[in-house]
Amino acid sequence: MTQTAEFWKESFKEKQTMWGFEPADSAIRAKDLFLREGIKDVLIPGIGYGRNAKIFIESGMRVTGIEISQTAIGLARKNKLDIPVYHGSVTDMPFDNCLYGGIFSATRSSIY
Numbered sequence: 001m002t003q004t005a006e007f008w009k010e011s012f013k014e015k016q017t018m019w020g021f022e023p024a025d026s027a028i029r030a031k032d033l034f035l036r037e038g039i040k041d042v043l044i045p046g047i048g049y050g051r052n053a054k055i056f057i058e059s060g061m062r063v064t065g066i067e068i069s070q071t072a073i074g075l076a077r078k079n080k081l082d083i084p085v086y087h088g089s090v091t092d093m094p095f096d097n098c099l100y101g102g103i104f105s106a107t108r109s110s111i112y
């Protein structure tokens with residue numbers, strides 16, 4: 001396991017749903033932009049436990065995630081996030097052949 005994967009595995013194990021369930025302000029702004037642009041398919045690299053996915057889903061978009069931490073994916077599933085989430089690193093993209101209209105990623109420079 002890489003250092004990044006190890007770091008996030010331990011962070012989610014220890015701190016669980018550490019940012020709560022409200023979407024980031026940037027997710028709200030991106031949702032408005034994607035709606036204006038008529039975007040239907042959204043990719044969220046580093047989706048975590050999915051706090052930013054709901055706002056896009058509720059706006060009628062199909063959302064797919066990529067997440068390096070299986071613990072975070074487990075938290076997402078526990079919180080009823082029922083969308084495709086690829087377990088792996090963004091550095092190993094692509095995981096499918098979908099052409100996403102929008103890509104949203106809220107990080108704190110934590111994706112390598």
Ligand SMILES: C[S@@+](CC[C@H](N)C(=O)[O-])C[C@H]1O[C@@H](n2cnc3c(N)ncnc32)[C@H](O)[C@@H]1O
Pocket residue numbers: 004008009019024045046047048049050051052066067068069072088089090091105106107108110111112
């Ligand atoms: C700062 S957290 C943000 C999580 C989520 N976007 C949010 O705002 O709630 C960064 C996320 O990116 C994931 N991550 C970090 N490096 C990654 C990589 N190389 N590939 C996929 N996911 C990664 C972490 O496990 C973590 O869930």
